[in-house]
Amino acid sequence: xxxxxFPVLALEQSSDLVxxxxxxxxxxxxxxxxxxxxxxxxxLPSQKNSRLTQLVTAVVGAKAEVEKGFEDHFKSSxxxxxxxxxxxxxxxxxxxxxxxxxxxxxSGEAAEGAEHKLVPAQTxxxxxxxxxx
Numbered sequence: 001x002x003x004x005x006f007p008v009l010a011l012e013q014s015s016d017l018v019x020x021x022x023x024x025x026x027x028x029x030x031x032x033x034x035x036x037x038x039x040x041x042x043x044l045p046s047q048k049n050s051r052l053t054q055l056v057t058a059v060v061g062a063k064a065e066v067e068k069g070f071e072d073h074f075k076s077s078x079x080x081x082x083x084x085x086x087x088x089x090x091x092x093x094x095x096x097x098x099x100x101x102x103x104x105x106x107s108g109e110a111a112e113g114a115e116h117k118l119v120p121a122q123t124x125x126x127x128x129x130x131x132x133x
Contacts, residue, residue: 016128016129016130017127017128017129017130018129018130018132019091019129019130019131019132020091020131020132020133021091021092021093021131021132021133022090022091023090023091023131024087024088024089024090024091025087025088025091025129026085026086026087026088027041027085027086027087027088027099027101027127027129028083028084028085028086029083029084029101030082030083031079031082031083031084031103037059037060037079037103037104038057038058038059038060038103038104039056039057039058039079039084039101039102039103039104040054040056040057040058040101040102040103040104041054041055041056041074041076041084041086041099041100041101042054042055042099042100042101042102043055043097043098043099043100044097044098044100045094045096045097046096046097046098046130047094047097050097052100053067054067055067055070055074055076055086055099056074056076056084056086058076058078058079058084059079060079061079062078063078064076064077064078064079064084073088073089073090073092073095074086074087074088074089075087075089084101086099086101088129091129091131092131093131093133094131095129095131096129096130096131097128097129098126098127098128098129099126099127099129100126101126
């Protein structure tokens, strides 16, 4: 799945965000389409040799799910209208990195083998966050 993400998410970038360690921040993005949509948040840490990590999966009409191991530090709104917000509470230095928002366009069928294609969300697709000491 990660191989399909890198080529499309780099298309849109937003300005850098700088916050102090211990502060909280909300990152918001909007989707291109509002039907049959799943939205995701990913993080690529600033540290060398880091890997892209999925943080959140949100399905229209359902509760957003923060991935196991990240629930205490990251929160996500459900998809509201056409947007979703990722909240980082009491940021740590190692929260510095690039945060990506993406949506999945799919055929709408829940059947196995349904077509899925990740695309960058319309606005706020990439946030470069730096947490300062």
